[in-house]
Amino acid sequence: VQGEDAPAESTDGAKTVALRLDYAYYNPASLVLRQQKWLETELAGKGVTVSWQLSAGSNKANEALRAEAIDVGSTAGAAALVARANGSPIKTIDVFSQPEWAAIVVPKDSTVSSVAQLKGKKIAATKGTDPYFFLLQALDEAGLKPADVTVTNLQHADGKTALERGDVDAWAGLDPLMATSEVDAGSKLIYRNVGFNSYGVLNAREKFLAEHPDLAQAVVNAYEKARQWIKDNPDQAVALYAKEAKISEPVAKAVLTERTRLDIDPVPGAAQKAVFEKILPVLVADANVKSEADARTAIDTLFEPKYATARTVS
Amino acid sequence: MSAVPLKISGVAKEFTASGRRHAVLAGVDLEVAAGEVVALLGPSGCGKSTLLRLAGGLDTPTAGSVLVDGEPVREFEPRCAVVFQEPRLLPWRTLARNVAFGLPRDVTGDRARDEVAHWLSVVGLADFARHRPRQVSGGMAQRAALARALARRPGVLLLDEPFAALDALTRLRMQDLLADVQREAGTTVLLVTHDVDEALHLADRIVLLGASPDGPASVRLVLDVPGALPRDRGDAGLAALRSSLLGELGVRTPAAVAP
Amino acid sequence: MSAVPLKISGVAKEFTASGRRHAVLAGVDLEVAAGEVVALLGPSGCGKSTLLRLAGGLDTPTAGSVLVDGEPVREFEPRCAVVFQEPRLLPWRTLARNVAFGLPRDVTGDRARDEVAHWLSVVGLADFARHRPRQVSGGMAQRAALARALARRPGVLLLDEPFAALDALTRLRMQDLLADVQREAGTTVLLVTHDVDEALHLADRIVLLGASPDGPASVRLVLDVPGALPRDRGDAGLAALRSSLLGELGVRTPAAVAP
Amino acid sequence: MTVPHIGRIAAGALLPAAILVVWQLAASAGIYSAAQLPPPGEVLSALGELVRRGELWHHLAISTQRVLIGFAAGSALGLTLGGLVGLSRAASAVISPTVQAIRAVPSLAWVPLLLLWLGIGETPKIVLVAIGAFFPVYTTVSAALAHIDPHLIEVGRAYGRRGLPLLATVLFPAATPAILSGLRLGLAQGWLFLVAAELIASSMGLGFLLIDSQNTGRTDVMLLAIILLAVLGKLSDTLLGVVSKRAVTV
Amino acid sequence: MTVPHIGRIAAGALLPAAILVVWQLAASAGIYSAAQLPPPGEVLSALGELVRRGELWHHLAISTQRVLIGFAAGSALGLTLGGLVGLSRAASAVISPTVQAIRAVPSLAWVPLLLLWLGIGETPKIVLVAIGAFFPVYTTVSAALAHIDPHLIEVGRAYGRRGLPLLATVLFPAATPAILSGLRLGLAQGWLFLVAAELIASSMGLGFLLIDSQNTGRTDVMLLAIILLAVLGKLSDTLLGVVSKRAVTV
Numbered sequence A: 001v002q003g004e005d006a007p008a009e010s011t012d013g014a015k016t017v018a019l020r021l022d023y024a025y026y027n028p029a030s031l032v033l034r035q036q037k038w039l040e041t042e043l044a045g046k047g048v049t050v051s052w053q054l055s056a057g058s059n060k061a062n063e064a065l066r067a068e069a070i071d072v073g074s075t076a077g078a079a080a081l082v083a084r085a086n087g088s089p090i091k092t093i094d095v096f097s098q099p100e101w102a103a104i105v106v107p108k109d110s111t112v113s114s115v116a117q118l119k120g121k122k123i124a125a126t127k128g129t130d131p132y133f134f135l136l137q138a139l140d141e142a143g144l145k146p147a148d149v150t151v152t153n154l155q156h157a158d159g160k161t162a163l164e165r166g167d168v169d170a171w172a173g174l175d176p177l178m179a180t181s182e183v184d185a186g187s188k189l190i191y192r193n194v195g196f197n198s199y200g201v202l203n204a205r206e207k208f209l210a211e212h213p214d215l216a217q218a219v220v221n222a223y224e225k226a227r228q229w230i231k232d233n234p235d236q237a238v239a240l241y242a243k244e245a246k247i248s249e250p251v252a253k254a255v256l257t258e259r260t261r262l263d264i265d266p267v268p269g270a271a272q273k274a275v276f277e278k279i280l281p282v283l284v285a286d287a288n289v290k291s292e293a294d295a296r297t298a299i300d301t302l303f304e305p306k307y308a309t310a311r312t313v314s
Numbered sequence B, C: 001m002s003a004v005p006l007k008i009s010g011v012a013k014e015f016t017a018s019g020r021r022h023a024v025l026a027g028v029d030l031e032v033a034a035g036e037v038v039a040l041l042g043p044s045g046c047g048k049s050t051l052l053r054l055a056g057g058l059d060t061p062t063a064g065s066v067l068v069d070g071e072p073v074r075e076f077e078p079r080c081a082v083v084f085q086e087p088r089l090l091p092w093r094t095l096a097r098n099v100a101f102g103l104p105r106d107v108t109g110d111r112a113r114d115e116v117a118h119w120l121s122v123v124g125l126a127d128f129a130r131h132r133p134r135q136v137s138g139g140m141a142q143r144a145a146l147a148r149a150l151a152r153r154p155g156v157l158l159l160d161e162p163f164a165a166l167d168a169l170t171r172l173r174m175q176d177l178l179a180d181v182q183r184e185a186g187t188t189v190l191l192v193t194h195d196v197d198e199a200l201h202l203a204d205r206i207v208l209l210g211a212s213p214d215g216p217a218s219v220r221l222v223l224d225v226p227g228a229l230p231r232d233r234g235d236a237g238l239a240a241l242r243s244s245l246l247g248e249l250g251v252r253t254p255a256a257v258a259p
Numbered sequence D, E: 001m002t003v004p005h006i007g008r009i010a011a012g013a014l015l016p017a018a019i020l021v022v023w024q025l026a027a028s029a030g031i032y033s034a035a036q037l038p039p040p041g042e043v044l045s046a047l048g049e050l051v052r053r054g055e056l057w058h059h060l061a062i063s064t065q066r067v068l069i070g071f072a073a074g075s076a077l078g079l080t081l082g083g084l085v086g087l088s089r090a091a092s093a094v095i096s097p098t099v100q101a102i103r104a105v106p107s108l109a110w111v112p113l114l115l116l117w118l119g120i121g122e123t124p125k126i127v128l129v130a131i132g133a134f135f136p137v138y139t140t141v142s143a144a145l146a147h148i149d150p151h152l153i154e155v156g157r158a159y160g161r162r163g164l165p166l167l168a169t170v171l172f173p174a175a176t177p178a179i180l181s182g183l184r185l186g187l188a189q190g191w192l193f194l195v196a197a198e199l200i201a202s203s204m205g206l207g208f209l210l211i212d213s214q215n216t217g218r219t220d221v222m223l224l225a226i227i228l229l230a231v232l233g234k235l236s237d238t239l240l241g242v243v244s245k246r247a248v249t250v
């Protein structure tokens, strides 16, 4: 059976360049790009082959970047920061969305209706991910300290199960699981705040940027085009998203149209930094980064705004 | 336990080997009274060990029945004790613990220890109690196997060439030991041997197992050995019997040849 | 291969069992000339099998040396063939393939098949070529082991009570077979046996192994057997020798007792 | 084989049938929501969906291929190294402590390392399956060889066999039952490691199906993936049993 | 034990030392970045950091406890069920096909199921480790029992042993080498399943450390977790070897 080996290098000796991108369910633009094959068409003339790898999560995208298995990967902003702080030579070149993928969820019959009521309660979350940072910021805003609640570390899918089983009182959920739980199990979102999400960002390896700045620019341009396409063709986009992410159309619609803002400034900068500043103490306290100094340096060096600034739509 | 009779009636046994059926025994009838000693003779491969295994309930006959003390022999027969043709000691146990394996279930603790020591010393292995089977000679292993069977004080003692691996002197000693034990406990004994002298010395009756060429074997001849046990080995009266037995087994004896 | 001499000089062997050292053999000297047949006798557990294993390079002596054809015996000795005290057939092979295991390395293909068939039929197992060891009797297994060793046509044949599990007639046949093979090929033979008659019938010399009580064993007595091979079993001239040998082994013979 | 063939199959189907009944009851009793434990019917329709989309065959084929190649490589290495360690004290002293330590490295931990060393593509996936298959084979083979009846080894030596011929004619045949059970364990562990292997930049295979459905909350697909893994695992195990039985009796 | 004890240990340390050297060279040669492959020194300082924060001991202790309890339970069940299947053809026909199928269910697939059935807390974690430990023990024991020299079983029967006494006095002792290798495999697989187990609502343990560091890209902590798992795996394996050797020789 033909497996997943990268397409064979062209044998005629001409040096072909491989552009290796990831696609992810949390990055709808990537799904569109991969399906429409715009990059492939555009770059074919220049002898560039494009290959796509699925990222199951920010962590996997970072892993692939670190292993130099892909050139550009999509992650949550916070994940990119942590990776950079821990020594991965990556730069954020584009912001692809401001998602509202995280929120605080309680079971259908729960009496909890505000974050303040979570005091003393058991909350499921996956450490080091956006929903976790979201939870900490929400607690902080409600005047609670992390020690006032019990955070139970569970993978996203497992957090959902634990919530629906009643093992935990609340869950810092992630879409599309969160939307699924709403639709299927009647779980309620008690607190949403798009500003607490750390954006969806596109990261490239530094070496890749140095060698192929033109390709990086092409990717950023293509993302701009995809965002545009989604805005113009919302129904097609929902259908595509539902099919790729294997979720029902209502869930896909809720996630894509209600909880993902795509009309944002794609240039990485101050907006993202603001979120980072808020979560920085948490990263240090949880030893997600080696030291605060590392994290500060990372905040200062992570962004490479020139590609997004120079974007054009072909 | 006290001696019990053994009754084998109309027993047949077939094996299937490399796809072909192979009749080994057919129509074997043999009664051994309680306390009687019967020796089983016959050419190599004629089915002696097979018959012994049937008598001990270790295999099931194709036809016929085996009764121990009037009841059908069981698959896990507690009334019999067997000395196999090979020592078959449990390799992970010392000789002492192998002998202990033969003790009846109700013998435990100090009594068990004493019994084991007794039987080991009787077969001349007192010094080797803590040796493993792999650390003793063939003859020593065979004696340990004998001790294991005797320790059981069984109703029926089934012996498959128990002295084959012993030198002449040790063999005589062990024969005498068996005779003594049998006399004291009155055990029923079925003894497979290929030594005619041994059969004549120990048995009340000698049963010759034999076959038509390539057919299954059955009882060809039954001989009552005259004279009460224990018999003198030099008994000249047995010489004729010996000669005729060897003749039946196909051996021209020197006596018959000498002038 | 052709017969080669075996020389055992000053051999000692100690074992460690259950924490104690135990000297089995000490100062054993024995020379077997090329083509000579030497029988080894001795009480059970005196070290006969141990000596045989040393001669075959299967164990290393604590002291002394073993030379085969003038060279030290090797750990994997291709010049010897051994018949162990137990048959030790490879249980996953048929009898034919077990005999084939004994063939010299250069015998292959059709010749190998013919050789195996020949030796199987010589030991009377032609019909059981495709049986597995577990499907044959003790005596049959022992004969297969003998066939395996003979198939090797070795320089030195080391036999450890090869006929112990055989009935009287089969035993005589196998003794004659061995004598024939030895005469034709002129093989050097070291034969452990506990049967004095067997030793007298087959051997050029008889070596008695024995020990001071509880001490290590060494050669106690060497007897030249008069008369050329093959010897008549009825030979009256050997009767005296037989008696004295048995006497040495501790057995009062009937002959000595009878008036 | 006293129990006839049909009877054996029927007996073997008893437990799965019971599980199916309990599952249906649990799902329909309302203790669990459909998202938590979908009834068997829904899993069946998820199967239908996959078949319709023409994906099922590909998932099955690629996973089976990965396991088979990986198992072949891993078990071959396991036999070789296990044989070496079983034969030679020196090799055992040098190799076995390290191997025993590496054995405890979980499949998930291999993923980033293999990604780093071998990149994406089929190689790292097959290598991970091979790693999984290697250890049980290695352990069982080396342990089995170390415990062979010394009497049999002596026969081999007495008849001039040493080294490889000794291994081939005496040691391996004597250890056959243990080696077979090692191979079966290796195959099973190959399937276990497959899921981790398909975490490596994968978009097809049963492991991918499993992880992906977990992430997207498709419990029906997840159960389907589990069942398919179990069925393929059992099938390949049975096949191995048949093949090796044939190999042994020849 | 011809090789003296110290010699053995030295020999066993050869390969790890070689690996360490290669690692240091690879890390300092600049082929890999520090994020990809941090040098040994960095891993050591990560260890120091954990020790300073007082977390290391807790991670080690809780993981070891989970593995030990889970292994005890899983191997006990494996011995029991393996014994049953090895003894009785009927039990084998009913049980073994299903067990062999379930064996192929990967550790990650158990996580959502156990969460559903057993919730969060220690129980599902220990159960998952037990599941991991169960299969190798079960397989090896049942295979070993099925291949015991029939002559020895006959001795047991001839001396009136049946059922449990037969199992205790003949079958298990005869199968001891295989059972021990099964136990060791079970323990190893227990460690493998630990990582998946510590995905369940966990905030401590080596598996958690591993996953967490993978997610955050702390390659140094990740390597540390791998090494700790390997060391603990080897240690517990050695311990099992010593205990069982003692148990056997008594």
Ligand SMILES: Nc1ncnc2c1ncn2[C@@H]1O[C@H](COP(=O)(O)OP(=O)(O)OP(=O)(O)O)[C@@H](O)[C@H]1O
Residues within 6 Å of the ligand: B131, B134, B135, B136, B137, B138, B139, B140, B165, B166, B167, C015, C016, C017, C022, C024, C042, C043, C044, C045, C046, C047, C048, C049, C050, C051, C085
């Ligand atoms: N591996 C071993 N470890 C310890 N002791 C051993 C070992 N092998 C043999 N012995 C001891 O060596 C002595 C001689 O054994 P050997 O097998 O050579 O006797 P044998 O003369 O062949 O006796 P038999 O006629 O009964 O076969 C015995 O006391 C035995 O306990």
Ligand SMILES: Nc1ncnc2c1ncn2[C@@H]1O[C@H](COP(=O)(O)OP(=O)(O)OP(=O)(O)O)[C@@H](O)[C@H]1O
Residues within 6 Å of the ligand: B015, B016, B017, B022, B024, B042, B043, B044, B045, B046, B047, B048, B049, B050, B051, B085, C131, C134, C135, C136, C137, C138, C139, C140, C165, C166, C167
């Ligand atoms: N399990 C078996 N399968 C097939 N055939 C068997 C089996 N057991 C025994 N036989 C056959 O039964 C016959 C008799 O064997 P048995 O062991 O009873 O002979 P025996 O009289 O004890 O011979 P010996 O004196 O050589 O020990 C042999 O031909 C043997 O091949």
Ligand SMILES: [Mg+2]
Residues within 6 Å of the ligand: B048, B049, B050, B085, B160, C137, C138, C139
């Ligand atoms: Mg017999």
Ligand SMILES: [Mg+2]
Residues within 6 Å of the ligand: B137, B138, B139, C048, C049, C050, C085, C160
């Ligand atoms: Mg001997």
